[in-house]
Amino acid sequence: MDAQLQEEARVSVMVVDDHPMWRDAVERDLREAGFDVVGVAATGDEAVRRFPACRPQVVVLDLQLPGRSGVEVTREVLQHDPSARVLVLSASGEQADVLAAVKAGATGYLVKSASRAELLDAVRRVARGDAVFTAGLAGLVLGEYRRLSAPADPGRPTLTERETEVLRMVATGQSYKQIAERLVLSHRTVQNHVQNTLRKLQLHNRVELTRYAIEQGIDGDDGGDGDDGDGAG
Amino acid sequence: MLRFVLLLNALVLYAYRIDAVTRPVLGAVCVLAMVVWTPLASWLLADPARRTPWWLGLDLALALALVLLSPVVKGAGFGATVPGFWVVGALMAWAVRYRWPGGLLAGAALATADLAVRRDVTQANAGNVFLLLLGGVIVGSMAESLHRMALERDRAQHEAAVAAERTRLARAVHDGVLQVLGLVQRHGREVPELAELGRLAGEQEVALRALIRRQDTVDPDALAVSAPDRVDLVAALAPYAGRPGVEVVDLGERVEVAARIGSELSSVVAACLDNVGRHAPGASAWVLVEADDERVVLTVRDDGPGIPAGRLEQAAAEGRLGVAESIRGRVADLGGTADLRTDPTGTCWTFSVPRATTEPAGGRIGS
Structure with a gap:
């Protein structure tokens, strides 16, 4: 127990939330559990500004922020320090925002009604590099792969059969432990499958962003050839 | 001019x-x-x-x-x-x-x-x-x-x-x-x-x-697309998330089906959840709505103690049409299949139903 506490004491966390009551509650819970809260921020801009100085291992991030959105904060923070981890803690859990945050690199998602124990557990797991999923997020990720697979293109990420199976089990509320037992896999293997589903999405997202940036750049240099309105369909 | x-x-x-x-x-x-x-x-x-x-x-x-x-x-x-x-x-x-x-x-x-x-x-x-x-x-x-x-x-x-x-x-x-x-x-x-x-x-x-x-x-543009005799299955099932312990999970997109399929599947899910409430009070339940172009797949899982072995067979032998059989019948009427798995860690129904409208009633009854 002591050793575990010692290990956790080294986990540094930044809390970003525009609701003072929440920010204080989360900060207090984290401190009491032995985490090192190295910074707090109430807006997206504050978060991005303070992040380089605080260098937290985990950012606990609300998505609905004034100014820069949680999705943008996720992207910029991870650009600055790719080894940092983002745990989204959202009240409304709007699907589009959650999915965008995950694609931007967040590796954990919890709704705010989660218990204190669930939150602490999620921060620990995210800090270790695990992906923390809710059933709802698993559904969204399954849906995103389905949407990506619609136009058959070899460049698009796809799920292996095993990954789909695991995600569907997460989406029906099964814990990694239960999944591991049912599929006769190690807990670690289940973890890896789940993480892979996120990693592929995030990689694809980065490639898409880069491709978009290059296209925009080329257009800008050459003045474009007037084919702007040309869609893929 | x-x-x-x-x-x-x-x-x-x-x-x-x-x-x-x-x-x-x-x-x-x-x-x-x-x-x-x-x-x-x-x-x-x-x-x-x-x-x-x-x-x-x-x-x-x-x-x-x-x-x-x-x-x-x-x-x-x-x-x-x-x-x-x-x-x-x-x-x-x-x-x-x-x-x-x-x-x-x-x-x-x-x-x-x-x-x-x-x-x-x-x-x-x-x-x-x-x-x-x-x-x-x-x-x-x-x-x-x-x-x-x-x-x-x-x-x-x-x-x-x-x-x-x-x-x-x-x-x-x-x-x-x-x-x-x-x-x-x-x-x-x-x-x-x-x-x-x-x-x-x-x-x-x-x-x-x-x-x-x-x-x-x-x-979004859904209002324009939605015909009067079609419903969004995700929206139709969303109210079940209001029941304590129930979570409805979807793929983040609408699932349009004929109104009849929507209402039938909705009652099927209600029957499953009622059953959970009756036999496993306090258990959590999850409803997963998935769809591709051809089929809708619904998964209803609970973490209750499961249906005791032999219970369904016993009901059938006594000539009683149990809840499980009535659920199967409804899904079969839609031309779909129903799969039930149960063990002491919970019960899991999986329904797969074609999205295209099938014949109104008494169609193919698979099993």
């Missing part, structure tokens, strides 16, 4: 029949008046704010004066009035500004003046006068309906903007409410006296989130 064409027409006609002019000086004054007034009127009346009764009155008065002066300029037996069709400019202005009554009034005034100055009225004159009246009324009514359409468009745009703003505000309010409900639940778990309050807050939180989800799925 119209006024300039009319002016050109009047000038050419005037020049063409210059030999009929008996008083060249007065005629020149009349022409000059038209040449000066045409661009002035075009500019004045281009802006609705300047379309005052005074300017419109002057416009019509000038046209009338020119018509009335015609016998003086061209002699009593003249063919065409000095302004000719130029008077249409004033007529249109009145029709546009005062709708059909204005068009009628201006038309009547011009017609009366035209007829009053003629010694003898030919059929062509009478025809022109009639066209003048008719034109005034028609342009007036068209201006009216155009105006009404513009108003309606403005109102629709305004309403859309208001709705968007309302959604934005609602989002902020919802987020705030959810934050507080979340906090209350948190405290409820830690302070025994607040446990009941926390539980209630949890139920409200789930209900509010389901509502937001439903609004989100309604939002």
